Amino acid sequence: MRLSRRVAALAVAFGTMFATVACSSSEEPGEGTKKVEVFTWWADGGEKAGLDGLVGVFKTDCADYEFLNGAVAGGAGSNAKQVLASRLQQNDPPDTFQAHAGAELSDYINDDQLEDLSAQYTEWGLTNAFPKGLIENLTVGGKIYSVPANIHRANVLWSNKTVLAKAGIAKDATTLDGFFADLDKLKAAGVAAPLALGKDWTQQMLFEALLISKLGAEKFSGLWNGATPWTGAEMTAAINDYKRLLTYTNKDRDTFDWTDAEKLLMDGKAAYQLMGDWEAADLDAKGFKDYGWSVFPGNGNTFQWLADSFVLPKGAKNADGTKCWLKTVGSATGQAAFNQKKGSIPARTDVGTDGFPAYQQAAMADWKTATQVPSCPHGSACAQTWQGAVGSAQGKFSSDGDVAALQTALASAAAEFGPKK
Amino acid sequence: MRHRRRTWIPGLLLISPSLILLAVFVYGLIGWTVNLSLQDRHNARPAKGYVGLDNYTKLFTSDINDRFTHSLKNLLVFTLVFMVGTIVLGLIWALLLERRAKAEGFWRTVYLFPMAVSFVASGVVWRWLMNTGEGDNAGGINAIFHGLGLGFLESPWWTDPDWGMAAMAVPAIWQLSGYVMALFLAGFRGIPEELREAAVVDGATTFQLYRQVLFPQLTPTILSALIITGHMSMKMFDLIMSVSGAQWLTEVPAVYVWQTLLTRDYAKAAAISVFLLLIVAVVVVPYLIHVNRSEKRS
Numbered sequence: 001m002r003l004s005r006r007v008a009a010l011a012v013a014f015g016t017m018f019a020t021v022a023c024s025s026s027e028e029p030g031e032g033t034k035k036v037e038v039f040t041w042w043a044d045g046g047e048k049a050g051l052d053g054l055v056g057v058f059k060t061d062c063a064d065y066e067f068l069n070g071a072v073a074g075g076a077g078s079n080a081k082q083v084l085a086s087r088l089q090q091n092d093p094p095d096t097f098q099a100h101a102g103a104e105l106s107d108y109i110n111d112d113q114l115e116d117l118s119a120q121y122t123e124w125g126l127t128n129a130f131p132k133g134l135i136e137n138l139t140v141g142g143k144i145y146s147v148p149a150n151i152h153r154a155n156v157l158w159s160n161k162t163v164l165a166k167a168g169i170a171k172d173a174t175t176l177d178g179f180f181a182d183l184d185k186l187k188a189a190g191v192a193a194p195l196a197l198g199k200d201w202t203q204q205m206l207f208e209a210l211l212i213s214k215l216g217a218e219k220f221s222g223l224w225n226g227a228t229p230w231t232g233a234e235m236t237a238a239i240n241d242y243k244r245l246l247t248y249t250n251k252d253r254d255t256f257d258w259t260d261a262e263k264l265l266m267d268g269k270a271a272y273q274l275m276g277d278w279e280a281a282d283l284d285a286k287g288f289k290d291y292g293w294s295v296f297p298g299n300g301n302t303f304q305w306l307a308d309s310f311v312l313p314k315g316a317k318n319a320d321g322t323k324c325w326l327k328t329v330g331s332a333t334g335q336a337a338f339n340q341k342k343g344s345i346p347a348r349t350d351v352g353t354d355g356f357p358a359y360q361q362a363a364m365a366d367w368k369t370a371t372q373v374p375s376c377p378h379g380s381a382c383a384q385t386w387q388g389a390v391g392s393a394q395g396k397f398s399s400d401g402d403v404a405a406l407q408t409a410l411a412s413a414a415a416e417f418g419p420k421k
Numbered sequence: 422m423r424h425r426r427r428t429w430i431p432g433l434l435l436i437s438p439s440l441i442l443l444a445v446f447v448y449g450l451i452g453w454t455v456n457l458s459l460q461d462r463h464n465a466r467p468a469k470g471y472v473g474l475d476n477y478t479k480l481f482t483s484d485i486n487d488r489f490t491h492s493l494k495n496l497l498v499f500t501l502v503f504m505v506g507t508i509v510l511g512l513i514w515a516l517l518l519e520r521r522a523k524a525e526g527f528w529r530t531v532y533l534f535p536m537a538v539s540f541v542a543s544g545v546v547w548r549w550l551m552n553t554g555e556g557d558n559a560g561g562i563n564a565i566f567h568g569l570g571l572g573f574l575e576s577p578w579w580t581d582p583d584w585g586m587a588a589m590a591v592p593a594i595w596q597l598s599g600y601v602m603a604l605f606l607a608g609f610r611g612i613p614e615e616l617r618e619a620a621v622v623d624g625a626t627t628f629q630l631y632r633q634v635l636f637p638q639l640t641p642t643i644l645s646a647l648i649i650t651g652h653m654s655m656k657m658f659d660l661i662m663s664v665s666g667a668q669w670l671t672e673v674p675a676v677y678v679w680q681t682l683l684t685r686d687y688a689k690a691a692a693i694s695v696f697l698l699l700i701v702a703v704v705v706v707p708y709l710i711h712v713n714r715s716e717k718r719s
Contacts, residue, residue, distance in 0.1 A: 078683060081683065082683075085465065085685065088465065089465060107464065107465070107685060108465075110464060110466070111464055111465040111466045112466070113465070199666070199668060200668055200669075251553075251577075252553040252554055252558075252577075252580065254580050254665075254668060254670055255552075255553050255580060255665070269558075384683070384684045384685065385463075385684040385685065385686060387684070388680055388681075388683070388684040389485050392485070392486065392488055392669050392672075392680075393485065393486055395668045395669030395670065396486055396491075396669045398669075399580070399582040399669065399670055400582055405486065409485050409486045412485050413485055416485070
């Protein structure tokens, strides 16, 4: 009896302990008004180095404020997005957070979680510093909600020069037909799968590059704002071409990440890979020198962009500090410091090319004159729900090659998740 | 009466923390999820109202590419192969050890050990073993086949559109057959020696002994094994995520929930979760009732 009473007391004590732990574990937000909590998933590698560069500029430009690193590592941002979603739900937003610029932000905009930054764009002179095409892609309902820190290009075709030389290909193809001819030449020269490809989103990227070639920049952008229909013969023809393109790729693509596909290119087992321009930094880091690049054949001067950007959430504790951070992010010095380290290019067109590697210098030149189009797998063209539906449909197509089913799925995804007319 | 109350109170106090925790974190959250699945909350904004069973019916009628039915089909293939595989292998191993094999303890440990490995760790290893490259690009098991001149055995493993999920069940079978073996072994050991002796005296052959005498005694064991492997398989997530990642080919409802949640469609994710809970409950609850009844009887 006495024993059981003692045990009971112990149990109650445990219960109380649980309750105390539950109450005291709430997070400590940026106290006072000096700290600016910057929420990112840039926790290591070139991304961390870029962030550090940006923080260096912030420290001199915004000496009144203090940088508070709110990075959440892991899962290519998916962990961070989960944490962010729950913090926004509890009305405990960080002072600013990282998000893909463009349509992906519409999730937050529709949920009324972001402040309009249009006035700041004018005040800080960003409207003229960014290319007109970018400003158009960023504007949602006449307002701009984010400041891009960098620009990556998605529609770049990387190649292994030695493999191309062996097959007697001296010039980059500039049309889709020319590209198919080159792929045939490579097959004849004994390269069984000349175009290296990975899973889901890498397939989405290849499909979009092909769509740009088939439809042209304007109609391609129209797919995402409702101006171009997904049904219709033109799209059917494009999907058929895509199906043909897949026959030149490695069969085990669904097991490959983009870096696995990159290895096929480096090993000379493949001649081409379509990938964003972060591949340049990665190839350099891996010590592979024998690579060439061109825009995807038939894309002309279309620049398919994606960008990381920062926003001002509603209810941020230190809105003035956040504005100073955003000003730094948009400034020429901030963009130079960030992008030289991260391996991307500044969104501004007035940053000097000194200190940038060869590929970036070329991309910066293109950025000024090119036609900008957005990208769905990287969030500039579509919201995450839409992106998920397209990814799933693309994955199915990779295994069964059913053209009609893919077109139907893409059309219903656009109807369900796309802009409502 | 007073004495009775005194013995009753400490008991309740003792279990009250776990009761409270269960009520809040299990049953409370199940209720919350069911409630959410009946609303139209397809983004982070508050729901506009209740939509009845719309979220459930839409899973079957208007999911793009019949994605949900596809994930159920995948789950069915996985579950069948996994359950049959573990039961058959577990039974064979148990039979071998039951025949008083030499160094039984050693073999028991060998077979049981894979269970100690987490699905994530074994998934990463099996991802490599089930490398889908063939011919000169082969890796893992395919490379062994290739090296032995058994090229015709090389397989696309989990990337096969129809039977990929059967390959996905292989690591799970590898992990849990030993556990099922232990269940069967315990079942065999629980059969009184007299029954065997009586059968032998009556002139039963070994086959007849197993078929007529021992196996009928194992029915409760088989039932437990089916329930345990069955409900594990229906909730399978970690193994699939570490072998293939989230993608169409190997998508099961649990992975679909995760994908839906990442795209902020809370109501749909809740509906899939509740559906998954229901199909697991359909299997588990009758079993629990059955066990409860037979325990009362004895």
